[in-house]
Amino acid sequence: MTTDTPATACDLLIEAGWVVPVEPHAVVLEDHAVAVRDGVIVDVLPTVQARQRYRAAETVSRPDAALIPGLVNAHTHNPMTLLRGIADDLPLMQWLQEHIWPVEAAVIGPQFVEDGVALAIAEMLRGGTTCANENYFFPDVQAAVYKRHGFRARVGLPVIDFPTAWAKSSDEYFDRAGEVHDLWRDDALVATAFAPHAPYTVSDANFERIRMLADQLDLPIHLHTHETAQEVADSIKLHGQRPLARLDRLGLVTDRLIAVHMTQLTDAEIALCAQRGVSVVHCPESNLKLASGFCPACKLQRAGVNLAIGTDGCASNNDLDMFGETRTAALLAKAVAEDASALDAFSALRAATLGGARALGFEAKIGSIETGKQADLVCVDLGQLETQPLHHVVSQLIYACGRHQVSDVWIAGRAKLRERSLVDMDLDGLIANARQWRGRIQALGR
The missing domain is CATH 2.30.40.10 (Urease, subunit C, domain 1)
Structure with a gap:
């Protein structure tokens, strides 16, 4: 029986x-x-x-x-959803210095960040993204919004060599970074990373301080680098070294480094990244739109570098569509490598999921x-x-x-989108709020 x-x-x-x-x-x-x-x-x-x-x-x-x-958006500036489309069709430094930074200076604050992140979460969920690697100011506000909506994120702790609404001095950037990290260090959904802006906006002394603290706190370092040919040329002129060589001299080229953009790379630099365990985040649509250059995704992948995909922010993309971004990454890799087999469909999906999880240090939790x-x-x-x-x-x-x-x-395991309907998010309210921000930004006359 x-x-x-x-x-x-x-x-x-x-x-x-x-x-x-x-x-x-x-x-x-x-x-x-x-x-x-x-x-x-x-x-x-x-x-x-x-x-x-x-x-x-x-x-x-x-x-x-x-x-x-769930797709992992490995590099984004999600509060910038509220700046979507305000300064298109311009080269990077003109776009940044003449348009984005002045508008941000006029509107940035906790409410701007809270509302921009909420809008971004809704957009990402509707596009199948469940985790973001965030890089913006007011990380305390960002973290709270991600947690409130049950969205997984690694929130960047910003460091930049000039005053902003978030901090006025290097010491204040680091003090506030420590406070935010302490608040979220044991959270199941939200973690932190150091987010120095770029080699051209962060001093050697601050990079060294970041390296020391990242080692002590076991945190990744999320950094724009080798984004444009001009950045590389300026680094050689100012420091006598290409940005990656300077970062290596300062001890930052390790498996903690999440290197974003990386459009200007030599074969030796690719080999160094592979040897040291650096993760590279490919943001093809932002790079294309700003004419920044082409990340050699196929060479990186074939060298054994962990490749992830990010949308960058809505001010330069102009969306958070990881399906579109991954398709662009796969197609562009073939054109750049002149090889139709480069970054095949399975590898592209892997970069958008497990590659992003590994870059963020989340591979034991998500990505597969x-x-x-x-x-x-x-x-x-x-x-x-x-x-x-x-x-x-x-x-x-x-x-x-x-x-x-x-x-x-x-x-x-918690439903966030059910048959195309957002769960516990007010779609109409999000749209209405985005429209009032449009009015406030247009009133600036930019």
Whole structure:
């Protein structure tokens, strides 16, 4: 005589036409399900077996969808959603010095940051992004907003060599960085990183101080660098070294470094990044729009450098669309390498998920669909006209689908988007608030 094994309780069972776990690489699991308990993935198995094995408090069935890890936006300035489109079609330094910095000086403050981050969270969720690597002022406000909305983030602690609304001196930047880090050091969703702006706005002394504190506090260092040819030329003129060589002299070229943009690289610099474990964040659309140059993504990847993808801020992109960004990254890599096999679809998806998680130091928690990891998950509806016929799931994800096809999003097992509707966020209120900021910024006469 035999008895049936009793079903195991779980909080959530997501059944999908395809599960794309990212790890192992280049695998697609057809008709599979993911079981979640207490915000953690406890099983990945065929749907038929899952229905027998688990008794779920909630079951979400999406037979026409691909279930993927949440996308990781590895470099962004999310309060700048409120500056979307105010200064287009200009080169980087003119855009920054003549337009962005003056407007920021007039409007920046806690409310600007709070409202901009809330708008960004809604946009990111609707596009399948579940984690952001943030780089802006008022990190205390940013962290509180991310936490309130249950969004995963690593929040940058800014350091720059001139006064801003956030801090007036180097000592104040570091004092305030320490305070924010202490508040969030043990949080499950929000962590911190040092965010010196760029080599051309941070002194040797402050870089050395950052390196010492990052080692003590075990924090990453999130830095724009090698963004333009002009930046490299100016560094040689001022310091007698290219920016990466200067950073290496100061002890910053390590596995803590999240190097953003990196459009101007020699083969020796790529080899150094691979040897030291540097992560590179590729922001192709911002680089294209500002005519900053081309990140050699294929060379970096083939050298063994961890490659992540970021949108940059809405003032220079002008969106937070990680599906669009990843497609651009894949296509641009082929053109730059003159090799159609460069940054193939599976590798591009990996960069947008696990690559970003590794850059942020979150790879043990997120970035792939594996048991024991946090259930940061995204359903993408591939049953729509734009992704038919469906010959290859990951090809459609990278080269055909749009962010409007994201149907459901979970962070740590909590629903954030359900059948295209935001959960616990007031869409109409966000739009109305964005419009009042437009009025305030237009009143500046810029």
